[in-house]
Amino acid sequence: MSPQTQQSPIIVLDSGLGGLxxxxxLRAALPNERIVYFGDTARLPYGSKTAATVATxxxxxxxxxxxxxxxxxxxxxxxxxxxxxxEVRKEFPHLAISGVIEPGxxxxxxxxxxxxxxxxGVIATEATVNSKAxxxxxxxxxxxxxxxxxxxxxxxxxxEEGRTAADPLVRLALRQYLQPLIDRGLDVLVLGCTHYxxxxxxxxxxxxxxxRVIDSAEQCADDVARRLAERGLxxxxxxxxxxxxxxxxCFVTDDPDRFARLxxxxxxxxxxxxxxxxxxxxxxxxxxxxxxxxxx
Amino acid sequence: MSPQTQQSPIIVLDSGLGGLxxxxxLRAALPNERIVYFGDTARLPYGSKTAATVATxxxxxxxxxxxxxxxxxxxxxxxxxxxxxxEVRKEFPHLAISGVIEPGxxxxxxxxxxxxxxxxGVIATEATVNSKAxxxxxxxxxxxxxxxxxxxxxxxxxxEEGRTAADPLVRLALRQYLQPLIDRGLDVLVLGCTHYxxxxxxxxxxxxxxxRVIDSAEQCADDVARRLAERGLxxxxxxxxxxxxxxxxCFVTDDPDRFARLxxxxxxxxxxxxxxxxxxxxxxxxxxxxxxxxxx
Numbered sequence: 001m002s003p004q005t006q007q008s009p010i011i012v013l014d015s016g017l018g019g020l021x022x023x024x025x026l027r028a029a030l031p032n033e034r035i036v037y038f039g040d041t042a043r044l045p046y047g048s049k050t051a052a053t054v055a056t057x058x059x060x061x062x063x064x065x066x067x068x069x070x071x072x073x074x075x076x077x078x079x080x081x082x083x084x085x086x087e088v089r090k091e092f093p094h095l096a097i098s099g100v101i102e103p104g105x106x107x108x109x110x111x112x113x114x115x116x117x118x119x120x121g122v123i124a125t126e127a128t129v130n131s132k133a134x135x136x137x138x139x140x141x142x143x144x145x146x147x148x149x150x151x152x153x154x155x156x157x158x159x160e161e162g163r164t165a166a167d168p169l170v171r172l173a174l175r176q177y178l179q180p181l182i183d184r185g186l187d188v189l190v191l192g193c194t195h196y197x198x199x200x201x202x203x204x205x206x207x208x209x210x211x212r213v214i215d216s217a218e219q220c221a222d223d224v225a226r227r228l229a230e231r232g233l234x235x236x237x238x239x240x241x242x243x244x245x246x247x248x249x250c251f252v253t254d255d256p257d258r259f260a261r262l263x264x265x266x267x268x269x270x271x272x273x274x275x276x277x278x279x280x281x282x283x284x285x286x287x288x289x290x291x292x293x294x295x296x
Numbered sequence: 297m298s299p300q301t302q303q304s305p306i307i308v309l310d311s312g313l314g315g316l317x318x319x320x321x322l323r324a325a326l327p328n329e330r331i332v333y334f335g336d337t338a339r340l341p342y343g344s345k346t347a348a349t350v351a352t353x354x355x356x357x358x359x360x361x362x363x364x365x366x367x368x369x370x371x372x373x374x375x376x377x378x379x380x381x382x383e384v385r386k387e388f389p390h391l392a393i394s395g396v397i398e399p400g401x402x403x404x405x406x407x408x409x410x411x412x413x414x415x416x417g418v419i420a421t422e423a424t425v426n427s428k429a430x431x432x433x434x435x436x437x438x439x440x441x442x443x444x445x446x447x448x449x450x451x452x453x454x455x456e457e458g459r460t461a462a463d464p465l466v467r468l469a470l471r472q473y474l475q476p477l478i479d480r481g482l483d484v485l486v487l488g489c490t491h492y493x494x495x496x497x498x499x500x501x502x503x504x505x506x507x508r509v510i511d512s513a514e515q516c517a518d519d520v521a522r523r524l525a526e527r528g529l530x531x532x533x534x535x536x537x538x539x540x541x542x543x544x545x546c547f548v549t550d551d552p553d554r555f556a557r558l559x560x561x562x563x564x565x566x567x568x569x570x571x572x573x574x575x576x577x578x579x580x581x582x583x584x585x586x587x588x589x590x591x592x
Contacts, residue, residue: 153456
């Protein structure tokens with residue numbers, strides 16, 4: 001295991017494309033970091049699967065990438081955070097690992113302001129809602145908050161199909177999922193899936209100005225920056241003439257071309273075609289050999 | 297390898313629930329058969345994944361189940377048929393393996409009647425459309441047919457969410473996918489995914505009485521019955537007092553409870569909770585030991 005330094009990479013992992021919204025926020029906040037992204041596109045989505053299965057997938061990915069000696073591992077997927085974070089933290093005690101739920105819950109609790117019993121809504125995948133991870137994380141901070149959780153399983157496939165807010169089907173789906181929350185009164189709405197920031201403006205328009213919308217991807221990036229700063233592991237500002245400024249390298253378990261085509265919308269900029277890792281390799285990783293080679 | 301007899305099971309495999317529409321049709325046509333169903337729910341859906349990945353998954357499932365000595369293996373998934381059938385037929389030459397595309401294409405070619413240049417539409421997953429398997433299978437029979445293929449990626453998650461034709465979002469999605477085909481004139485429409493028969497009546501209502509709608513699940517079941525009859529391997533009519541009549545046993549790679557809850561809609565009758573097979577086991581099957589124990 002190489003020692004973790006300011007130059008060590010940050011690993012960001014997700015079932016597919018959604019975690020790129022976290023990368024986008026990370027790159028805006030920390031432009032000098034080397035980021036290694038892993039999208040498990042052969043086995044996505046995670047949102048309709050069980051804790052045991054998702055925890056196995058996440059464990060395999062971290063074991064596969066840990067030879068890179070990352071200074072931080074970000075589980076940039078609400079479902080994987082809800083179902084696997086406590087387990088992989090125990091299993092990889094030498095790694096700093098964080099997720100998207102605690103930062104989102106913290107921001108939601110703060111956004112609720114002085115109200116004694118604020119109404120906090122969360123839209124997320126079926127698995128994230130069923131895990132009750134948001135209830136626990138928000139109630140720890142605001143025990144009197146009234147939580148309104150709503151699975152919104154169509155939003156990920158709608159976004160992955162490339163549909164935009166101009167599409168009447170997208171507006172209808174958002175209205176169907178959000179109206180029951182709006183009808184019960186809402187002070188704060190958490191976007192509890194890293195895909196959803198793609199539709200943030202439309203969601204804001206539907207819930208109205210009186211509702212604070214929390215983007216768990218942005219909150220997660222701020223949290224990573226704070227954790228690295230506390231440990232003195234932020235990458236120093238790069239010499240603008242050097243090649244050592246921040247970088248992004250992506251790995252996927254299926255269809256790199258599709259990932260690059262759709263990914264630029266999530267990343268907010270064009271992206272290179274990622275490197276393919278066979279899912280077979282995830283079942284054979286010893287956890288010691290550097291099976292992934294990462295550029296500069 | 298046990299010899300294949302009339303009493304040997306029929307294996308039906310799919311990425312998840314959709315193949316149960318084939319089981320439903322099979323049980324209607326062949327009520328005395330022992331059917332073993334395998335739903336790869338840990339890795340579904342297949343419809344947005346590449347040929348290499350889907351072929352690996354299908355190969356693993358067949359290797360895992362081949363110790364049962366099946367008299368027939370049905371790939372009850374259009375995507376898996378399109379991407380993996382030729383490969384697994386080569387890899388398992390001792391097994392009789394069939395899929396859903398040839399039967400659907402044959403029925404479509406026949407339904408087009410005497411028209412010189414019939415317009416045949418196909419709705420399917422992205423992967424099935426991209427594979428061009430339906431074009432090839434239909435053009436082999438009707439070289440002058442004009443094919444209109446349309447990926448309809450939202451229909452599977454819409455159906456898996458439990459939405460019905462009464463839901464305005466379902467009607468809007470069907471209208472969006474079908475209207476461009478209707479506008480170009482349509483003689484026949486193939487439901488090129490085993491999930492879609494769940495919405496068959498609504499689809500028929502949208503395309504109108506002049507369009508013949510082909511259900512690839514029903515066609516597949518008829519094809520299996522014909523193949524078994526040709527080989528003299530149909531199970532004999534059971535003694536009505538005995539326990540040896542047809543049976544269905546299901547295996548899934550994730551969340552058996554969810555599968556049973558949603559599956560009854562596909563099967564058209566209540567179903568038992570299936571047995572869980574860990575995806576890990578699919579990577580370690582030797583292909584010789586009977587790793588799956590089947591009742592009856």
